[in-house]
Amino acid sequence: MARLITVLADMTSQRDRHALEIAVVDVMFHLIGARRVHLWRVIEHCTGKRVCLLAGIGDGPGVTMNDPGLDAADWPRLSDMPELAACHGRA
Numbered sequence: 626m627a628r629l630i631t632v633l634a635d636m637t638s639q640r641d642r643h644a645l646e647i648a649v650v651d652v653m654f655h656l657i658g659a660r661r662v663h664l665w666r667v668i669e670h671c672t673g674k675r676v677c678l679l680a681g682i683g684d685g686p687g688v689t690m691n692d693p694g695l696d697a698a699d700w701p702r703l704s705d706m707p708e709l710a711a712c713h714g715r716a
Contacts, residue, residue: 643679647688650680659683667703667713674703674713 630645646664654662661683665676677700681689691700703710 646680650682650688654682665709668697668700670697670700672698672702675700676703676706676709 630642630649650662650664653659661681663681664679666679668675668677675697677697678689678691703713
């Protein structure tokens with residue numbers, strides 16, 4: 626997914642990566658008719674792989690995202706999200 630955002634940013638000359646992440650989630654949500662769409666970033670952390678919600682839609686009004694003030698150590702562990710871990714393992 627990060628590659629998709631990079632390619633879209635290059636194609637559209639969109640330099641605000643956060644705005645592009647929100648736009649991608651919104652387009653995917655409406656395009657595929659999903660109940661929810663979340664865009665996650667997986668990072669290697671000294672405590673294991675952690676995930677950050679870059680943008681999500683469908684869980685309530687508007688777009689949701691991780692609190693930017695959170696330290697990566699406070700992000701959820703990938704291992705605590707089995708469905709996401711399975712998807713990440715296939716990438």
